[in-house]
Amino acid sequence: MSRIVAVSGVLPPHRYPQHEITEALAGLCLPPGADRALLDRLHTGAGVTHRHLALPLEQYARIDGFGRANDAFLTAALDLGEQAARAALAEAGLDGGAVDLVVSTSVTGIAAPSVEARLAGPLGLRPDVRRLPVFGLGCAAGAAGVARLADHLAGRPAHAALLLSTELCSLTLQRAGTSRADLVASALFGDGAGALVAVGADHPLYGSSRGPLVVAARSRLYPGTAHLLGWDIGDHGFRIVLGSELPELTRLHVAEEVESFLAVHDLKPADVSAWICHPGGPRVLDALAEGLGLPGTALAASRRSLARVGNLSSASVLHILRDVLAEGPPPPGSTGLMLALGPGFSSELVLLRW
Structure with a gap:
């Protein structure tokens, strides 16, 4: 088994209360004279009090196409990504x-060379470092990235591996986005980066860290649901696809998947001490x-993160894990479950043990 020895979370400096973002988007996205009742209702009910944005709020009016949005992504992603990686x-x-392996993930911008390649020099990565840039797993990529690090370290137990997530969701804003999915996204998503370091069982840090062990992982695609979550990519950039059926699918199928995964390890949901849920x-x-x-308290860490910074896509689970560890690690022998959902429709589960 591999062990997580460090995790960091970084946010842009531009922080706004939800009501200020709502007002700005009403003027930016809704046509003159449009009824803003749905926008207000969705923003009020999102469970978000504040968000951090890649740009000052007034600058979003200047983002008039995918090219400018992606240029802004590259600038901010490199800055935040370097901060997060250095901190971890x-x-x-x-x-x-x-570092022997670096996995980098984002679904809110495109870079070739990829973000971790551009940061190799500033971070001092070796020329022979293994790199795996990931696009398309969406919000599930943070949990999937932890699982892929563990896969690598199982075969190379003396190695150290770095996971880097940079998500700048605000730069996917649709200027003419008035669909319910567009408005839901405008209410939920924020910007941030996270990084995590894990080591194999033969690494010197393995025995000296109090970080959790990565015990097992499971990936799952749910057939017939690919149309429910993802991006519609065109000249307008990234427009969200967000099916209204997702909460019900989560209640029925993802909950069943979690129970099945835990049962393989002779566990039940009540045995999980730390829920690190996207x-x-x-x-x-x-x-x-x-x-x-x-119980109502089980997902408290996820709800607090949603309120403070919004949905950070793949970076959210790294921020939540950091928060859980900062509060004091669970007692030895405790179990944690990292869970995230993404396009496909898919789930990623990672079982942790302290």
Whole structure:
């Protein structure tokens, strides 16, 4: 088994209360004279109090196409990504040259060379570092990235691996986006980056860290649901596809998948001490809690993260894991479950143990 030895979360400096973002988007996205009742209702009910944005709020009016949005993504992603990676490496007590594998993920911008390649020099990564840039897993990529690090470290137990997530959801804003899906996205998503360092069982840090072990992982695609979540990509950039059926699918099928995964390890939902769940939105969290019969406090860390910073796509689970660890690690022998949902429609589960 591999061990997580450090995790960081970084946010842009531009922080706004939800009501200021709502007002700005009403003027930016809705046609003159349009009824803004739906926008107000969705923003009020999103469970979000504040969000951090890649740009000052007034600058979003200048983003008039995919090219400018992606240019802004590259600038901010490199800045935040470097901060997050440096913080995680410093916490682990490693320099960039000690990293054998780096997995980088984002679904809110495109870069070739990829983000981790552009950061290789500033971070001091070795020229022979293994790189795996990931696009398309969406919000599930943070949990999937932890699982892929664990796969690598199982075969190379002396290695250290870095996961980097940079998500700038605000730069996918649709200027003419008035569909319900567009408005839901405008209410939920924020910007941020996260990084995580894990080591194999033969690495010197393995025995000296109190971080959780990665015990097992499971990926699942749900057939017939590909049309429910993802991007519609065109000249307008990334326009969200967000089916209204997702909370019900979560309640029925994802909850069943979680129970099945835990049962393989002789566990039940009640045995999980730390739930590190991607905050897809209040309805998704409610559906998951209902489907698994969880007490109201079980997903508190996810709800707090949603309120403070919004949905950070793949970076959310890294921020939530950081928060859980900052509150004091669970007692030895405790179990944690990292869970995230993404396009496909898909789920990623990672079982942790302290």
